[in-house]
Amino acid sequence: MNKMSAVNTQTIVVGVDVHKYSHTAVALDCFGSQIGLHEFTNDFLPEYVSWLDAFGNRNNPIVALEDVNGYGVHIVRKLADEGITMRYVPGILTERKRKQSIHREKSDPVDAMRVAKVILTNYEETLPAKESIANREERTTAITLDFFLNERRSLVAEKTILKNQLHAML
Numbered sequence: 001m002n003k004m005s006a007v008n009t010q011t012i013v014v015g016v017d018v019h020k021y022s023h024t025a026v027a028l029d030c031f032g033s034q035i036g037l038h039e040f041t042n043d044f045l046p047e048y049v050s051w052l053d054a055f056g057n058r059n060n061p062i063v064a065l066e067d068v069n070g071y072g073v074h075i076v077r078k079l080a081d082e083g084i085t086m087r088y089v090p091g092i093l094t095e096r097k098r099k100q101s102i103h104r105e106k107s108d109p110v111d112a113m114r115v116a117k118v119i120l121t122n123y124e125e126t127l128p129a130k131e132s133i134a135n136r137e138e139r140t141t142a143i144t145l146d147f148f149l150n151e152r153r154s155l156v157a158e159k160t161i162l163k164n165q166l167h168a169m170l
Contacts, residue, residue, distance in 0.1 A: 007123055012061045015116025017108045018072040024108035028116045037109055045078040064089050064119045070150055086129035093118045
């Protein structure tokens, strides 16, 4: 698997706006100019990989995924199997990009572009996707742990709601 240390002039950054079932990817060159747009679902991940391959050498693209509670797990699994470099972009960084922009509207292509631009401008603040730096067994363990952590967060949130409702009744 390739391990890219930073963005260079040959790099293509593909920002992905991740949802539960459908996703939007925007490809940018190293100068931030849009060179591609692709919308796809989990059922068409091989076509997405083919779209990425159309940009050339597999060492060049960096796929940037906004960290959104495991919605991109299917994408991550496929890209890890293909050996494509991935980085997670914390949601707060894309939110900052939106607030700094004169165009503050939200749409899937615009959000995907913001995710990619974070890689171009704040590479050091993003995290390498554990799936692109671990072997298959470690990835399986990490995915299982992520699932349990998300379930725990959900249960804690539900518990808080129930406690608040009980306090309101008293």
